Amino acid sequence: MTKRRDDLASWGRMPQATPKRVLAMPWSGQAPMWDNDDAPMLAYGCGRSYGDVCLNNGGTIVRTSAMSLVQAFDAEYGVIRAEAGITLEQLLRLTIPRGWFLPVVPGTRYVTIGGAVANDIHGKNHHRRGTFGCHVLRFELLRSDGTRYVCSPTEHADLFRATIGGLGLTGIITWVEVQLMPIASTSINVDRVKVRSLDEAMDVLEESDEAFEYTVTWIDTTASERLAGRGHVIRGNHAHDGECSTASLSRPPRITIPVEAPEWLLHRSTVGLFNTLYHHRQQARHSRFVSDIVPFFWPLDAIGSWNRLYGARGMLQYQFVVPLSERHAVRTILIELRRAGIASFLGVLKTFGTIASPGMMSFPRPGITLSLDLANQGAAMQRLFDRLDGLVIDAGGALYPAKDSRMSAATFRASFPGLTKFRHYLDPAFSSTFWRRVTQEPL
């Protein structure tokens, strides 16, 4: 009997999926626990992807989170090898006291390193360090037929490139070896700059990339057309002295949202009010302060299950990238959203630099990326997004699969030129709800 597994949802809590079977890899050396009937299979880490890349409706889910042993840590050279289900938080708790940090961290510390590889995630320092995959030295891939491949830029290099950003479709990553980044302190010196327009935001962002390790812009998506793109550029560097402390890491969420919130909570008006208040909280153009890593990188982690705030219909993320020369596309999209009355609680703008990822299917590429959190509002919203997809693709851009639950097969193909090559490395017994959707293969 198959039961709905809300505990195996994605972060957007939509679409819903019911796996026919759920397995758990207890450790990396585990022999395959599946047989032919279990196909299609898919690894599931922390389910922090927003859409359906981590879902496998009607298929078998292989949970990886119990597979979390550290295998080796060279504290002199900053190289760590751990099982793929370990979370960034668990890893950092071990490396920070020795002065090492992950060179790429996303907006939540509750993701697995296997998930970080499979989506080839990016952080606020893409312009300096590229994607997570740029720092992966080796990993082991377990295929459905039981073969294991140790992959690196020099061994099984094609599988290496296919698996980084490979959306879990090439098999199960059992362990990953990562090159860490030295830090002198877990304090970040932050400079927050208030900007009044998209152009100003872009100018400040581009100029900041030179002197700052981390740059990102929070933008007020509810601002009027004239003010479209106003917000705060947040830029920071690790302090040069101080201590490397994990005290704040281990603190659990301060509050947890126990149930789904009513629809009105994140209504256009409340979101607009929040954004306006937030924007004007800072009076001066610059605000300089010292922040701990936790509030700097992972402010949302302070609220457990905050995705429930978006109510029963779930939440969408919309994240795209367009080349730097296509700034106006970002502006057009912001204006279109506003005209449609769609308010994003959190809008984040960032530049991607030129460091290329080894991943064939990696999303980041040089340009501007915008990500928006939106309450799901059904069909009308979908139609609008289909139109926005067109703008993104016409501008030579791409959509981010980790945040997607709706792009068309055509948009997917246009976003990922490496797709044709990638298909050769698929594990025949692996698939996902996402993959079936964007390749239009019915299960």
Add this chain to the structure above:
Amino acid sequence: MNPTNIVIVGATSAIARAIAERYLTGSSFVLVARDADRASAIADDLTIRGAAIVSIVAADLADLADHARVVHETCAAMPSIDLVVIAHGVLPEQDRCDVDPDYAIATFSLNADSMISIMHRFVNQLIDQRQGTAVVISSVAGERGRASNYTYGAAKAAVTAYASGLRARAAAYGVRVITVKPGFVDTPMTSHLPKNPLFASADTVAANVAAAVRRGTASIYAPWFWRPVMALIRILPEKIFMKLKA
């Protein structure tokens, strides 16, 4: 005093691993497990995280005749035992138990006989030393036989009763036996079950265990809310309980 010489029986269990992580810095461990490769991966992990010495005793605990050797080799690996955690076991498929008594009894023996045999021997060892603590992982399932897992539950009932007797006997020698009754725990053993708010992480259970070790509590539910829940379930008249078919 924080235990520093620690024995983990069933070291590959998720709860056991989480408990070991509570006592890392400077501690010595003996891991008793069937799969030596996996135990050695766990040993590496514990060492990287700060454990002083980690030794492995490989054993198939279903083989009761081998238990004396297990205890003997464990004792040879450390000067004395401060803490022994007994955590091995399986979660049988009740559907299969219903129609296959041989399978049912085989899992019953592993969960009851094997656990009782090894805990009895280790507690005797602690009594000889005149110090130490044994933590026995039982289950709320042992409180009442439910249609959905009575084979497992009956074995845990035996474990709980046995541990309570050992506790009373050992107390006179300054040795403590702590019974831990977890409810639903989110581990690979329960991956097939849809999770609900009653599920706890292995880490939460381990935190509860560490607190019980510190305070010397005789018997705990993990998490605590199972105490009132089970108090209620225990007093339900059988007629009503049967209808719940839970």
